[in-house]
Amino acid sequence: MTEPEFAEYLRESRICGRVATARENNIDHMHGFVAGNEHLEFGVRWTREWTYDKVFQLMAERVGTSDDPDFLEGVDTISAEKCIAALNEYAHIFGQTVADGGSLLFATGHPAGLFPIYAELARAAESAGAHIVRIQEGDRFLDGDLRQIMDVVMFEQYGNLQHTHFPGPMRLVLEQAGAPIPDLVVADHGMAGFAASAGLRTIGIADCNDPGLFVSAEQGQIEVAVPMDDNVTPHLYQPVIEFILTRAGLL
Known part of the structure; x- marks a missing residue:
């Protein structure tokens, strides 16, 4: 699949283009991030001052959301071209770490959508000789605990894998006694934000409301943040997985 064909697929599947996330939700989350909302700060340590206007412009530049400040309701967008450019960088970093025989830690706060991507990347990485960091499962977080399924760390609560933005699960992983420091963290949400702010090499995926x-x-903390809808039905991500593995030299 050529990059123009892939871009068209991303738009057709609504991984990019006119995505499901509403404009009003994007705006609300930008305000929440600036206000220090615990669920929206993603464990990101600020190294400069951020205002709503600065974050608004950043999202237009890096994600492709509308740069019209008067557009307050409706369907917002993610640029397929910006997504592909970021995916190329993501795949390069991932592929180089695998080629070097490095260690990787996979984690997600979006198990219903992104889990299959990381599970496939972990399988390919280990098959190619890289090392997968495995955690001590069961550390308590809120009313649940940490699980690692198919080499992907997630947060479980009341018998369900949870969608979470909190950085706490990654904090617990990195605090585990004797835990190896990964050469690369492959994650999203607060898992990625906390790891990057802790100084670990990190690559991530984020929606237009993140x-x-x-x-x-x-x-300059996380090495690349890929803009894409993070909760389409999982089978739609298969071409994304194939794109990453091909560009990483693993397919």
Whole structure:
């Protein structure tokens, strides 16, 4: 699949283009990030001052959301071209770490959508000789605990894998006694934001209502934040997985 064909697929599947996330939700989350909302800051340590206007412009530049400040309601957008450019960088970093025989930690706060991407990347990485960091499962977080399924760390609560923006699960992982420091963290949401702010090499995926990771990238913390809808039905991500593995030299 050529990049123009892939871009068209991303738009058709609504991974990019006119995505499901509403404009009003994007605006609300930008305000929440600036206000220090615990669920929206993603564990990102600020190295400069951020205002709503600065975050608004950053999201237009890095994600492709509308740069019209008077557009307050409706369907917002993610640029397929910006997504592909970021995916190329993501794949390069991932592929180089695997080629070097490095260690990787995979984690997600979006198990219903992004989990299959990381599971496939972990399988390919280990098959190619890289090392997967495995955690001590069961550390308590809120009313749940940490699980690692198919080499992907997630947060479980009341018997369900949880969608979470909190950085706490990654904090617990990195605090585990004797835990190896990964050469690369492959994650999203607060898992990625906290790891990057802790100084670990990190690559991530973020939706257009997730300004934290794009701020992290702008500050030089997370190495790349890929803009895409993070909760389409999982089978739609298969071409994304294939794109990453091909560009990483693993397919």
